[in-house]
Amino acid sequence: xxxxxxxxxxxxxxxxxxxxxxxxxxxxxxxxxxxxxxxxxxxxxxxxxxxxxxxxxxxxxxxxxxxxxxxxxxxxxxxxxxxxxxxxxxxxxxxxxxxxxxxxxxxxxxxxxxxxxxxxxxxxxxxxxxxxxxxxxxxxxxxxxxxxxxxxxxxxxxxxxxxxxxxxxxxxxxxxxxxxxxxxxxxxxxxxxxxxxxxxxxxxxxxxxxxxxxxxxxxxxxxxxxxxxxxxxxxxxxxxxxxxxxxxxxxxxxx
Amino acid sequence: xxxxxxxxxxxxxxxxxxxxxxxxxxxxxxxxxxxxxxxxxxxxxxxxxxxxxxxxxxxxxxxxxxxxxxxxxxxxxxxxxxxxxxxxxxxxxxxxxxxxxxxxxxxxxxxxxxxxxxxxxxxxxxxxxxxxxxxxxxxxxxxxxxxxxxxxxxxxxxxxxxxxxxxxxxxxxxxxxxxxxxxxxxxxxxxxxxxxxxxxxxxxxxxxxxxxxxxxxxxxxxxxxxxxxxxxxxxxxxxxxxxxxxxx
Numbered sequence: 001x002x003x004x005x006x007x008x009x010x011x012x013x014x015x016x017x018x019x020x021x022x023x024x025x026x027x028x029x030x031x032x033x034x035x036x037x038x039x040x041x042x043x044x045x046x047x048x049x050x051x052x053x054x055x056x057x058x059x060x061x062x063x064x065x066x067x068x069x070x071x072x073x074x075x076x077x078x079x080x081x082x083x084x085x086x087x088x089x090x091x092x093x094x095x096x097x098x099x100x101x102x103x104x105x106x107x108x109x110x111x112x113x114x115x116x117x118x119x120x121x122x123x124x125x126x127x128x129x130x131x132x133x134x135x136x137x138x139x140x141x142x143x144x145x146x147x148x149x150x151x152x153x154x155x156x157x158x159x160x161x162x163x164x165x166x167x168x169x170x171x172x173x174x175x176x177x178x179x180x181x182x183x184x185x186x187x188x189x190x191x192x193x194x195x196x197x198x199x200x201x202x203x204x205x206x207x208x209x210x211x212x213x214x215x216x217x218x219x220x221x222x223x224x225x226x227x228x229x230x231x232x233x234x235x236x237x238x239x240x241x242x243x244x245x246x247x248x249x250x251x252x253x254x255x
Numbered sequence: 256x257x258x259x260x261x262x263x264x265x266x267x268x269x270x271x272x273x274x275x276x277x278x279x280x281x282x283x284x285x286x287x288x289x290x291x292x293x294x295x296x297x298x299x300x301x302x303x304x305x306x307x308x309x310x311x312x313x314x315x316x317x318x319x320x321x322x323x324x325x326x327x328x329x330x331x332x333x334x335x336x337x338x339x340x341x342x343x344x345x346x347x348x349x350x351x352x353x354x355x356x357x358x359x360x361x362x363x364x365x366x367x368x369x370x371x372x373x374x375x376x377x378x379x380x381x382x383x384x385x386x387x388x389x390x391x392x393x394x395x396x397x398x399x400x401x402x403x404x405x406x407x408x409x410x411x412x413x414x415x416x417x418x419x420x421x422x423x424x425x426x427x428x429x430x431x432x433x434x435x436x437x438x439x440x441x442x443x444x445x446x447x448x449x450x451x452x453x454x455x456x457x458x459x460x461x462x463x464x465x466x467x468x469x470x471x472x473x474x475x476x477x478x479x480x481x482x483x484x485x486x487x488x489x490x491x492x493x494x495x496x497x498x499x500x501x502x503x
Contacts, residue, residue: 010379011370018367022358094349095371096330166278249333252326253269 011097015105023109034113035120038072049185057187059216062128066211067184069114069121070142074150074204075175077110081154082161082168089255099251100244103154111147118143125215135214141226142210148233149203155240159247162254182208203232256342257304258454259328259423264337266323268297297323299478300337305471307422310449311456312469312487314494316501319475321458325349325425328456343422343454346372348412355408357401361392364400368415382418389444390414391437410437417444424448424455442468462491 024030045064057063084102085092092099125132161167182204188196199205206229213219270293284290298320305311313321326332327339329347354371355364365386369379387393390410395403403411416424426445445468449455459465465472465487472490474481476497482490 007373010374010376011367013376014363014367014370018356018359018363021363022356025358091354091371093326093331094354095347097371164278164281170278249331252332 008098008101012101012105015101016108019105019109031116035116038068038117039120041072042068045185059128059130062125062130062216063187063212064185065121065124066215067182067208069117070146070207070211071179071182071184071204072117073110073114073146074153074207075179076113077107077150078153078157079171079175080106080110081150082157082171084154085158085162085251086255089252093252093255099248100155103151103158107147107151107154110150114143130215131218133218135218135220138214138220139211142207142229145229145233146207148237149207152233152236152238152240155244156236159240159243159251162247162251178202178204181205184208200228203229206232256306257340258307258309258342259456260304260338260340261301261328262338262340264298264301264324264327264334264339265296266298266320266327266332267294267335268323269294296478298327298475299480301473301475301480303471303473303480303483305423305454305456307454308449308452309454309471310445310469311454311471311473312465313456313458313473313475314460314462314465314491315475315481316498318477320478321475322349322427324475325427325456325458328423329425341423344373345423345425346416346419346421347425347427348416349425349427355400355412357399359400360397361387361395361400361403361411362397365411365415368412372416372419372421374419386411386414386418389417389440406434406437413441417441417448420448420451420453422452422454424453426455427458462495466491 024033027033029036042061042065045068046061049064050060081103084106085099088099088102091097092102157167157171181199181202183199188199191199206225210221210225210229213221281290301324303311313324315321323332325347326349327334328341329345329349330341331347331349354368356367359367362383365383366376366379370376387396390407390413392403392407392411395407400408416426442464445455449468457465457469469487471483471485472487473483474490474494482493484490
């Protein structure tokens, strides 16, 4: 495993560099967009939703930002990861390189963007009067598991995308639906306990809720909550790896 | 010991309706039993072995299964039946100018290609200038790749690949690119590599080139192995005869 990592580290670095360069090609602000666009999104949401939901909720901006932060990372990572295999068809049909590298490269980019926005998020927390506790260290748990969750979803999507290009349209509709179901700008407190439990089936909601619990409530989620998160990651990562393994030498028939 | 050994390698290629159809089409055709996948044997029972320093030329008309065979040797595809044994590192140059990225500079592309061929960064740092010199692209170092002519692109591809010392080197229609001067230079380079012990596999439509370079020859036709041997001259003559008979 280590030998393999070493062997492919050079090509991986080059792929990451290439993807970065291509992403910010011909943009005036370059990488600043990665911070700017979620912030602008936040601003829009803040202005719009404060009128409906935010009244009477403490730290509504932070509440909103938690949701936005997690959700943008998820949607960026998976949306861009989807085309990673097709986009590199010219390479993997000619050279024998591990195909997951293309997805990882895209994921690195999304992760760096997420990191930048996370820094801004902490600044906002400070402004919003949030007290920082040692519990903030635990934020690494949802971050890492979301990272693996995104890789899993990316593997599944990029494989499916090779077979059916419809996937991109279906996925964009699905992410939109998921966004409304992730309680990004509203609170689920007024729903019945039954309904509230249904929200836990949404993996993205779990990450958002974890963030809010730590940052706003300063409480640590239960063990069950952790196990639920872990189960989601294991399932998607398992399916993704299985697909890549099964179709490893068959993708090239479809491109 | 043989560096590369193929035993009764057969490759079934699939083509047909699954390509370029959407989800709706797929379901419709499945439901109405209109979904057809054609299978054919791109290569059937190909058997040969190569020793250190051998230079194999593969000949055959279009659709003979040459490129598919190379992909299996390179490990990009799996053989449906049979065994491929490789003893050593392998570098494949299939359709040279693909896999390059038009938005990157010459330098970045060279590094990316080098990485794909399994070089280390250190090796690329050390040899990059040599690569540029060989390809005659010194002045184009930081130009976007898309501004290069197609001949320049393949020159770069060849230069990057030829520096490696793989045990097995695969070249698909490589030497048919570049102008006369570069052709001579690359042929000389290849001879040098063969002398250095690299086993090379070359696909070419130029019999002249095969005669000049190769020590062994494999003739494929519609996936069937017609001939394999070290009597390059004789097999080339037979192939030529076959071609002229076909054209009549």
